Amino acid sequence: ETGVTQSPTHLIKTRGQQVTLRCSSQSGHNTVSWYQQALGQGPQFIFQYYREEENGRGNFPPRFSGLQFPNYSSELNVNALELDDSALYLCASSTGLPGDTQYFGPGTRLTVL
Amino acid sequence: AQSVTQLDSQVPVFEEAPVELRCNYSSSVSVYLFWYVQYPNQGLQLLLKYLSGSTLVESINGFEAEFNKSQTSFHLRKPSVHISDTAEYFCAVSDVNNNDMRFGAGTRLTVKP
Numbered sequence: 169e170t171g172v173t174q175s176p177t178h179l180i181k182t183r184g185q186q187v188t189l190r191c192s193s194q195s196g197h198n199t200v201s202w203y204q205q206a207l208g209q210g211p212q213f214i215f216q217y218y219r220e221e222e223n224g225r226g227n228f229p230p231r232f233s234g235l236q237f238p239n240y241s242s243e244l245n246v247n248a249l250e251l252d253d254s255a256l257y258l259c260a261s262s263t264g265l266p267g268d269t270q271y272f273g274p275g276t277r278l279t280v281l
Numbered sequence: 282a283q284s285v286t287q288l289d290s291q292v293p294v295f296e297e298a299p300v301e302l303r304c305n306y307s308s309s310v311s312v313y314l315f316w317y318v319q320y321p322n323q324g325l326q327l328l329l330k331y332l333s334g335s336t337l338v339e340s341i342n343g344f345e346a347e348f349n350k351s352q353t354s355f356h357l358r359k360p361s362v363h364i365s366d367t368a369e370y371f372c373a374v375s376d377v378n379n380n381d382m383r384f385g386a387g388t389r390l391t392v393k394p
Binding site: 172199201203208209210211212213216223224226258260262264265266267268269270271272273274275 | 382
């Protein structure tokens with residue numbers, strides 16, 4: 169059984185650019201959640217995808233968008249990057265059932281200059 | 282919406298001493314509660330969770346947490362810590378109707394020899 173994987177591991181962009189981060193969910197899971205973890209803070213919920221549909225969103229602007237594919241892998245897209253977008257981006261997969269454990273990937277470290 | 286407050290940002294303790302990491306939550310609906318651990322340069326791993334039943338839940342590595350509904354708390358305890366317990370610990374909450382979580386800011390546990 170493969171775990172949750174994310175790519176790339178590190179990324180450096182400049183302000184105003186666009187970025188795409190990728191996540192492969194764990195086998196048997198149909199739900200992917202994305203979180204932003206700024207330095208020294210807890211993860212902040214961005215949004216969740218269940219069976220290719222957005223299924224909940226946190227307090228993030230529309231320039232944060234996502235996709236989920238038929239194999240349940242997912243992408244997080246961020247447009248018009250700002251300096252404050254610098255953070256560790258975590259994805260987590262689960263069955264989507266309330267109370268189910270979310271299994272986290274190692275994260276993508278995004279630095280915006 | 283739910284929110285989580287972790288009352289201590291840093292907790293330094295000596296090896297073999299007891300430790301308590303405090304977590305309080307706020308919610309207008311019934312919740313599930315989680316503790317995750319993050320070791321340096323790694324993603325989050327589930328330590329334990331409370332869904333229902335006994336209010337005392339235990340992990341395989343000696344941690345335990347008690348759900349206290351009247352005090353809206355879910356404090357994490359360990360009677361004797363090891364150097365290897367040094368990590369960041371996050372308390373999280375989700376409501377019983379969905380699977381998206383809200384995390385606290387984290388508590389950095391440092392175990393000294």
